[in-house]
Amino acid sequence: MAKLGMTIDLKRCMGCHTCELGCKMQNNVPMGMLWNRILTDGGEDVDTARGEFPNLHKSWLPLACLHCENAPCVKVCPVGATFRDKDGRVLIDYARCIGCRYCMASCPYNVRVFNWQKPVREPGHSYGDAAPRPKGVMEKCTLCVERTSKGQEPRCVEVCPAKARKFGDLDDPNSEVSKAVRERGGEQLLAEKGTKPQIYYLR
Amino acid sequence: MGLSRRTFIKTGLAGAALGACGALPPVSKWLRQTDAAADPQEKVAYTYHPPNCGGRCSFKCTVKDGKLVKIEPNEWPDKRHSLICLRGLSELERVYSPDRIKTPLKRVGERGEGKFVPISWDEALTTVANKLKELKDKHGGKSIYLKASSGVEHPMFSLATMLGAQFTNHAGIDIGLSGGLHQVTGAGLFGPMNNEVTDWVNAKTILLLGNNFLETSMTDAQFFYDAKEAGAKIIAIDPAYSTTVTRCDQWISLRPGTDTALIMALINQVFANKWYHEDYLRKNSTAPFLIRADDKKLFKAGDKYQVWDKNSGSFQPYDAPGIHAELDGDFSADGVKLQTVFAALREHAKDCTPAWAAKITEVSEQVIKDLAKQYATAGPAVLAWGWGGPDKWYHADSLGRAGGILAALTGNIGRVGGGVGAANHHLPGYFAPFKGWPLPKEFRPAKPEMPATDFPQKPNSVRAVIIQGNTLNQWLANANQTAAWLKKLDLVVVVDIFHNDTVKYADLVLPTCTNFEMEYDYYNLQIRRNHIMTMQKVIDPLFESKTDFQIEKELAAKLGLAQYLPKTPGDLISARLKDPAPPLKGITLETLKANRCIQRLNAPMEPYRGNMNQVYNTPTKKIQLYSEVLLPFGAGFPAYEEPQEASPQNPLFKKYPLQFSQAHTRYRAHSSFSNARWILQIIKEPKVEMNPKDAQKRGLKNGDLVEVFNDRGKFQARYQATPEMRPGSIRVSEGWWSKYFAAGNLQNVTNSANNPRGYPLSHGPVIPFNDTLVEVKKAGGG
Ligand code: SF4
Ligand code: SF4
Ligand code: SF4
Ligand code: SF4
Numbered sequence: 001m002a003k004l005g006m007t008i009d010l011k012r013c014m015g016c017h018t019c020e021l022g023c024k025m026q027n028n029v030p031m032g033m034l035w036n037r038i039l040t041d042g043g044e045d046v047d048t049a050r051g052e053f054p055n056l057h058k059s060w061l062p063l064a065c066l067h068c069e070n071a072p073c074v075k076v077c078p079v080g081a082t083f084r085d086k087d088g089r090v091l092i093d094y095a096r097c098i099g100c101r102y103c104m105a106s107c108p109y110n111v112r113v114f115n116w117q118k119p120v121r122e123p124g125h126s127y128g129d130a131a132p133r134p135k136g137v138m139e140k141c142t143l144c145v146e147r148t149s150k151g152q153e154p155r156c157v158e159v160c161p162a163k164a165r166k167f168g169d170l171d172d173p174n175s176e177v178s179k180a181v182r183e184r185g186g187e188q189l190l191a192e193k194g195t196k197p198q199i200y201y202l203r
Numbered sequence: 204m205g206l207s208r209r210t211f212i213k214t215g216l217a218g219a220a221l222g223a224c225g226a227l228p229p230v231s232k233w234l235r236q237t238d239a240a241a242d243p244q245e246k247v248a249y250t251y252h253p254p255n256c257g258g259r260c261s262f263k264c265t266v267k268d269g270k271l272v273k274i275e276p277n278e279w280p281d282k283r284h285s286l287i288c289l290r291g292l293s294e295l296e297r298v299y300s301p302d303r304i305k306t307p308l309k310r311v312g313e314r315g316e317g318k319f320v321p322i323s324w325d326e327a328l329t330t331v332a333n334k335l336k337e338l339k340d341k342h343g344g345k346s347i348y349l350k351a352s353s354g355v356e357h358p359m360f361s362l363a364t365m366l367g368a369q370f371t372n373h374a375g376i377d378i379g380l381s382g383g384l385h386q387v388t389g390a391g392l393f394g395p396m397n398n399e400v401t402d403w404v405n406a407k408t409i410l411l412l413g414n415n416f417l418e419t420s421m422t423d424a425q426f427f428y429d430a431k432e433a434g435a436k437i438i439a440i441d442p443a444y445s446t447t448v449t450r451c452d453q454w455i456s457l458r459p460g461t462d463t464a465l466i467m468a469l470i471n472q473v474f475a476n477k478w479y480h481e482d483y484l485r486k487n488s489t490a491p492f493l494i495r496a497d498d499k500k501l502f503k504a505g506d507k508y509q510v511w512d513k514n515s516g517s518f519q520p521y522d523a524p525g526i527h528a529e530l531d532g533d534f535s536a537d538g539v540k541l542q543t544v545f546a547a548l549r550e551h552a553k554d555c556t557p558a559w560a561a562k563i564t565e566v567s568e569q570v571i572k573d574l575a576k577q578y579a580t581a582g583p584a585v586l587a588w589g590w591g592g593p594d595k596w597y598h599a600d601s602l603g604r605a606g607g608i609l610a611a612l613t614g615n616i617g618r619v620g621g622g623v624g625a626a627n628h629h630l631p632g633y634f635a636p637f638k639g640w641p642l643p644k645e646f647r648p649a650k651p652e653m654p655a656t657d658f659p660q661k662p663n664s665v666r667a668v669i670i671q672g673n674t675l676n677q678w679l680a681n682a683n684q685t686a687a688w689l690k691k692l693d694l695v696v697v698v699d700i701f702h703n704d705t706v707k708y709a710d711l712v713l714p715t716c717t718n719f720e721m722e723y724d725y726y727n728l729q730i731r732r733n734h735i736m737t738m739q740k741v742i743d744p745l746f747e748s749k750t751d752f753q754i755e756k757e758l759a760a761k762l763g764l765a766q767y768l769p770k771t772p773g774d775l776i777s778a779r780l781k782d783p784a785p786p787l788k789g790i791t792l793e794t795l796k797a798n799r800c801i802q803r804l805n806a807p808m809e810p811y812r813g814n815m816n817q818v819y820n821t822p823t824k825k826i827q828l829y830s831e832v833l834l835p836f837g838a839g840f841p842a843y844e845e846p847q848e849a850s851p852q853n854p855l856f857k858k859y860p861l862q863f864s865q866a867h868t869r870y871r872a873h874s875s876f877s878n879a880r881w882i883l884q885i886i887k888e889p890k891v892e893m894n895p896k897d898a899q900k901r902g903l904k905n906g907d908l909v910e911v912f913n914d915r916g917k918f919q920a921r922y923q924a925t926p927e928m929r930p931g932s933i934r935v936s937e938g939w940w941s942k943y944f945a946a947g948n949l950q951n952v953t954n955s956a957n958n959p960r961g962y963p964l965s966h967g968p969v970i971p972f973n974d975t976l977v978e979v980k981k982a983g984g985g
Binding site: 014015017020021022024025031032038042043045046047048049051052053054057058059122124127158162 | 267
């Protein structure tokens with residue numbers, strides 16, 4: 001039993017997309033889909049700053065499923081395909097998923113992706129550790145369940161060259177993540193929604 | 204947190220639109236048939252990643268059923284370096300790219316038209332060998348020119364030597380400052396920082412000069428943040444608001460191409476406020492050397508430079524023991540007036556006041572004064588540049604020299620937490636030079652007639668080129684000039700993995716492997732970050748590709764020369780490891796194999812700091828503040844000069860008022876990864892990045908198709924509203940292949956002028972890619 005979570009230090013994040021592609025590789029994510037995206041708050045194009053020269057601001061927001069403790073996606077799933085496991089990961093049982101996309105509509109963070117067509121992989125073979133998902137199911141960040149169940153860090157944490165990400169058990173007050181949340185004042189995204197994300201941002 | 208739900212939905216939709224990223228290529232007949240269910244074979248191999256990003260990350264690769272399925276950072280003996288970036292990860296897709304050249308090809312249309320038919324290896328190699336033999340017999344070996352590009356692990360140097368051909372393996376990219384710094388400190392190619400980046404944590408001030416560290420050196424980012432968290436003030440000098448600027452404590456935006464004026468003003472302030480380190484300069488630099496008033500040369504007696512020794516009241520050789528060299532003052536000998544280098548430099552910099560520099564750089568006087576004080580007095584201080592930016596300007600050598608001089612005046616070379624040079628190279632540190640394969644003495648390469656950048660511009664003997672990689676497009680400016688040269692040649696052979704822009708001009712194309720494929724168990728060695736790595740075979744060569752090693756060997760066989768080459772790359776590795784350099788002691792191919800292909804060199808764990816003994820790789824072994832080499836060009840000391848092309852003082856400016864730069868980004872390493880489909884999901888085409896104010900004047904809206912043009916040529920791409928860009932300058936990130944542009948190629952417009960002063964410099968003239976003026980207009984049908 002644990003409450004697995006992560007902190008992402010936005011002072012360190014430099015929008016390098018390494019975690020994005022690390023996630024893709026690890027989880028066999030098809031083309032055109034990304035479980036983990038790097039947003040910029042300045043505009044629609046990637047890496048756009050806010051403001052006018054020279055008064056500019058730019059910061060990146062890596063965003064994947066936030067593994068909400070009080071997850072709306074779990075509540076609305078009519079077949080129980082989306083569930084919170086004993087270690088606090090929000091997972092999807094792909095065999096049960098009927099592709100109704102209620103969860104997608106209910107997620108305030110828009111982090112779930114749907115296999116509209118037969119998933120296309122480039123290269124054409126399966127890669128990483130996660131099993132391929134069929135057409136017509138929802139998928140998203142699993143907190144790298146294949147790795148974290150074995151005691152390894154999620155791939156995005158392992159590969160972040162800025163060391164902006166930390167992973168651990170939020171129930172353990174001595175874990176790195178608990179300490180960071182305490183000391184740096186970890187923020188939850190759209191806290192007012194009451195979803196209680198287990199991914200905290202440090203600013 | 205203040206992000207609206209709308210933001211998420213918007214990005215979500217943008218994400219969904221990515222679905223059109225392109226379909227899987229038809230299963231190629233060359234891909235090995237495997238039955239995953241019947242025989243799931245899994246193995247692990249270790250290798251490193253060699254594109255020229257400056258790093259060489261070590262990887263653990265998982266192969267399943269003969270296919271690469273996972274790339275992870277290898278466990279380095281020094282934990283901090285178990286790293287990878289998005290480019291390394293994207294190799295998983297790139298290896299299997301539909302852009303791979305699958306068989307040898309022969310040109311059928313006009314040269315440059317890009318029409319080819321597949322041929323056999325035997326036909327290809329026989330044709331190339333016969334032609335080379337013919338050219339060598341008729342015109343001598345120097346009529347053949349070999350060039351290996353960025354990221355090529357096995358340059359065919361032995362073949363070039365045996366043919367007596369011209370061979371160069373470096374040229375004008377990102378060397379502008381390095382050539383200048385070499386004059387001062389003796390820094391090597393690319394002028395790496397003399398202190399490793401791991402030492403930045405000991406710095407109090409870090410000045411990044413046109414250096415987008417967090418994009419070009421992502422795998423060193425932790426050291427940047429560690430330094431910042433330890434309290435260093437990090438200041439970015441950059442015309443544009445770069446990724447790195449976003450994470451710095453201060454940003455100084457200056458007019459592009461004027462960095463030398465800024466540094467000269469800092470030197471001026473160091474003198475004005477007596478912030479220089481007298482004793483350090485006396486002992487470690489040529490500051491007390493004496494400049495003759497008549498010919499401006501340094502004063503010598505016999506062949507020894509002289510200084511004025513205060514102890515004996517006489518001229519003494521600069522390296523005589525027990526002297527106290529006078530730093531300042533005027534002297535005379537045999538009726539010739541003499542002045543110390545120190546005094547002459549002070550005089551030289553006297554007019555370079557902050558007010559003077561403010562006019563040129565458009566940085567306020569106060570900011571310059573504060574910067575000078577911070578750098579000179581809140582040390583130790585790092586002055587770091589590299590990979591693009593101010594490097595790619597016609598007068599860049601002066602900036603490298605001025606930077607070296609500034610660091611020397613303030614005692615920041617050979618000091619814990621100090622340093623000067625290119626920050627992006629992971630080379631400095633405990634290092635061992637590897638020797639090449641020993642060939643019989645009768646074989647000798649031809650001396651290169653001119654820097655490679657001149658071949659398209661000046662008469663020369665070259666009639667055939669053999670190019671490994673996308674060299675011609677990536678590393679020569681003014682592409683139309685390059686194309687005209689190529690059309691005149693007798694033979695163009697391109698050895699590469701992908702159908703990139705250089706391949707288009709080939710008569711014969713030889714498909715090589717990616718660095719993950721090979722016929723051999725081990726392929727090559729590299730030293731980075733004080734570790735030595737070897738490259739293990741991950742998968743078999745795909746399609747009909749062969750390694751560069753194999754191609755060189757088979758070509759040599761056709762020429763009757765194969766017996767002189769190593770039988771396998773393993774032989775070459777073992778020969779290289781026999782080097783007596785102490786860092787290599789006890790390291791063999793066997794020990795490397797036993798250590799996941801990576802070992803720490805015999806080197807202390809603390810950060811490497813160069814020149815701590817205050818011995819420099821210069822003729823005097825001291826920091827050289829004055830350059831006799833550049834004296835014939837009137838440049839004994841560096842001085843600010845207006846950019847050669849991109850200056851408002853240039854009459855061309857009226858017609859083409861925008862400065863154009865090609866910057867490195869995290870998405871490519873030169874032109875590698877232009878076709879990486881995983882990365883193309885993030886950024887799918889080149890963009891003309893321009894400040895919206897400039898765009899407005901031209902009636903452009905974000906996303907419009909625009910044409911960038913000048914008298915040299917033009918290209919088309921989409922405009923991206925980029926408030927980060929300084930008004931008056933535009934940018935297209937480097938390395939994109941033509942096929943990603945709506946029309947043309949960014950090198951069609953770039954400046955290829957060579958500064959005459961560049962020739963005597965150690966790395967030759969820099970190509971002033973960024974010293975380019977253009978205009979932008981809306982393209983028809985956009
Ligand atoms: S890998 Fe790290 S620095 Fe890069 S985008 Fe992800 S969180 Fe940010
Ligand atoms: S972020 Fe969205 S998908 Fe993830 S647990 Fe919360 S509601 Fe569900
Ligand atoms: S935890 Fe794993 S699945 Fe989730 S974003 Fe990171 S890499 Fe992807
Ligand atoms: S591109 Fe450079 S930094 Fe990135 S993984 Fe390769 S070697 Fe490392």
